[in-house]
Amino acid sequence: MAYKDFRDFLNTLEKEGQLLTISDEVKPEPDLAAANKALSNLGDKTPALFFNNIYGYTDARIAMNVMGSWPNHALMMGMPKNTPLKEQFFEFARRYEQFPVPVKREETAPFHEVEITEDINLFDILPLFRLNQGDGGFYLDKAILVSRDLDDPDTYGKQNVGLYRMQVKGKNRLGIQPVPQHDIAIHIRQAEERGENLKVAIALGCEPVITTAASTPLLYDQSEYEMAGAIQGEPYRVVKAKDADLDLPWGAEVILEGEVLAGEREYEGPFGEFTGHYSGGRAMPVIQINRVYHRKQPIFEHLYIGMPWTETDYMIGVNTSVPLFQQLKDAFPNEIVAVNAMYTHGLVAIISTKTRYGGFAKAVGMRALTTPHGLGYCKLVIVVDEGVDPFNLPQVMWALSTKLHPKHDAVIVPGLSILPLDPGSDPAGMTHKMILDATTPVAPDIRGHYSQPLDSPLGVAEWEKKLSQMLR
Amino acid sequence: MHICPRCESNRSEVVSHSPVKDAWEVLLCPVCLFTWRTSEPDSITDPAKYKSAFKVNPKDIPNAAHVPPIPERL
Numbered sequence: 012m013a014y015k016d017f018r019d020f021l022n023t024l025e026k027e028g029q030l031l032t033i034s035d036e037v038k039p040e041p042d043l044a045a046a047n048k049a050l051s052n053l054g055d056k057t058p059a060l061f062f063n064n065i066y067g068y069t070d071a072r073i074a075m076n077v078m079g080s081w082p083n084h085a086l087m088m089g090m091p092k093n094t095p096l097k098e099q100f101f102e103f104a105r106r107y108e109q110f111p112v113p114v115k116r117e118e119t120a121p122f123h124e125v126e127i128t129e130d131i132n133l134f135d136i137l138p139l140f141r142l143n144q145g146d147g148g149f150y151l152d153k154a155i156l157v158s159r160d161l162d163d164p165d166t167y168g169k170q171n172v173g174l175y176r177m178q179v180k181g182k183n184r185l186g187i188q189p190v191p192q193h194d195i196a197i198h199i200r201q202a203e204e205r206g207e208n209l210k211v212a213i214a215l216g217c218e219p220v221i222t223t224a225a226s227t228p229l230l231y232d233q234s235e236y237e238m239a240g241a242i243q244g245e246p247y248r249v250v251k252a253k254d255a256d257l258d259l260p261w262g263a264e265v266i267l268e269g270e271v272l273a274g275e276r277e278y279e280g281p282f283g284e285f286t287g288h289y290s291g292g293r294a295m296p297v298i299q300i301n302r303v304y305h306r307k308q309p310i311f312e313h314l315y316i317g318m319p320w321t322e323t324d325y326m327i328g329v330n331t332s333v334p335l336f337q338q339l340k341d342a343f344p345n346e347i348v349a350v351n352a353m354y355t356h357g358l359v360a361i362i363s364t365k366t367r368y369g370g371f372a373k374a375v376g377m378r379a380l381t382t383p384h385g386l387g388y389c390k391l392v393i394v395v396d397e398g399v400d401p402f403n404l405p406q407v408m409w410a411l412s413t414k415l416h417p418k419h420d421a422v423i424v425p426g427l428s429i430l431p432l433d434p435g436s437d438p439a440g441m442t443h444k445m446i447l448d449a450t451t452p453v454a455p456d457i458r459g460h461y462s463q464p465l466d467s468p469l470g471v472a473e474w475e476k477k478l479s480q481m482l483r
Numbered sequence: 484m485h486i487c488p489r490c491e492s493n494r495s496e497v498v499s500h501s502p503v504k505d506a507w508e509v510l511l512c513p514v515c516l517f518t519w520r521t522s523e524p525d526s527i528t529d530p531a532k533y534k535s536a537f538k539v540n541p542k543d544i545p546n547a548a549h550v551p552p553i554p555e556r557l
Binding site: 038039040041066067068069070132134135139140141144145147148149178179180181182186188189191196199200203204205206274276277278279281289292293294295296431 | 489498499501502503506507509511515516517518519520522523524526527534536537539544547548549550551553554555556557
């Protein structure tokens with residue numbers, strides 16, 4: 012099911028008891044970030060927050076933690092809010108296979124209500140605020156950014172929709188962090204090699220399905236809009252930008268159109284990141300904003316990011332795991348059971364697989380390292396048997412405790428690529444990676460005492476059903 | 484003119500006034516591009532109390548690593 016726009020999703024959250032409105036006055040700093048960090052500490056079923064009384068503002072409205080829990084993630088997919096995580100994973104994987112679903116084009120959108128092309132001042136237009144104490148400024152961190160491949164502009168899938176952190180560094184200037192493993196870095200390089208500015212559009216306050224698709228590590232030529240259609244089960248609605256041949260999400264609250272300035276680098280950061288560390292300061296590309304349009308009384312969406320888990324981790328958990336699952340299944344269709352790459356955006360990945368012969372699980376681990384996402388993440392890959400649920404960490408720890416022999420099962424591959432934000436990489440962007448094979452050895456890898464695995468008493472399944480009914 | 488809490492340049496400028504009169508201003512340092520709101524805690528706004536680990540020396544800014552590097556023109 013599709014949500015009409017961002018407000019439609021917020022209304023659903025409210026009806027489902029998953030939106031908490033804070034009407035008491037709060038300070039932009041530190042209250043907004045503090046409330047969200049506190050909420051993240053309260054478990055994995057938390058509501059979104061809606062602030063409507065912010066000190067110094069007259070009519071600012073800010074939504075946060077919109078997808079910061081498993082119930083909200085389930086609602087994004089139109090599923091009951093209490094859907095178990097593993098079921099959400101397999102349903103996401105099923106819909107992922109429906110890709111691509113062509114977009115539906117519209118001529119106008121609600122965000123055309125108000126348009127600004129003169130004297131743009133983002134500090135006045137958007138209720139910006141600091142998240143973490145060491146941040147170098149105010150950031151857009153849940154906006155999607157649209158850009159196009161300059162070498163092959165007619166291939167629809169090469170139009171990129173991605174989530175990148177953007178620091179507001181002037182009245183009409185943003186800094187952007189283009190991690191080399193991400194698609195925007197390719198588009199910026201193409202433009203700078205030509206000495207041209209790269210046209211971009213930025214959308215804030217979007218339906219969660221496009222935010223999800225934008226944060227999914229799709230292949231370079233796969234369209235995020237066509238994936239959003241697959242995930243929501245009907246075509247995703249887009250409308251053309253005015254200054255460039257770019258598609259915009261119809262249901263957004265605010266649109267910024269602009270261009271990445273060719274050959275310019277400007278000091279950016281630090282920013283508290285999903286790794287639980289600040290990023291440090293570096294010189295990064297700059298976006299100049301030329302046009303803004305927005306709905307009347309726009310709702311500004313923002314995301315608290317910091318020490319995991321925060322909204323980021325719920326937002327990029329399932330949709331990071333599924334592409335790895337599909338790509339591993341392409342290589343080993345009869346063996347791969349499930350993939351959990353939810354930990355720090357897949358810096359740790361847990362793969363459940365059948366094993367065909369001795370050494371097979373290590374090959375599965377090495378394939379994970381060479382998937383597109385694995386090239387920048389997957390620093391530690393844990394491989395477990397088919398009967399181990401990779402989303403059930405106690406089961407994974409049991410497998411590590413009992414199946415792994417460090418002499419045989421810990422494989423270190425030196426000198427591989429990793430995203431530069433990994434604080435342990437040295438130099439930034441380079442690391443060794445490790446595969447831990449926690450599967451049961453099979454022939455010809457004959458070792459250990461694994462011939463007597465523990466079974467359950469007869470009748471456990473019947474008792475489980477009976478007792479769960481009695482406990483309702 | 485205001486002192487930037489982070490790099491201590493004296494060139495910071497007001498870029499936004501609160502919609503409610505006199506609640507706060509947003510300032511931007513053109514040297515290190517730090518942004519702050521005058522209503523933030525003094526650990527953010529006061530140069531003497533700003534965390535030393537996050538201070539920026541203006542001399543280091545031109546040497547910051549380019550991410551990504553600027554490619555050769557084709």
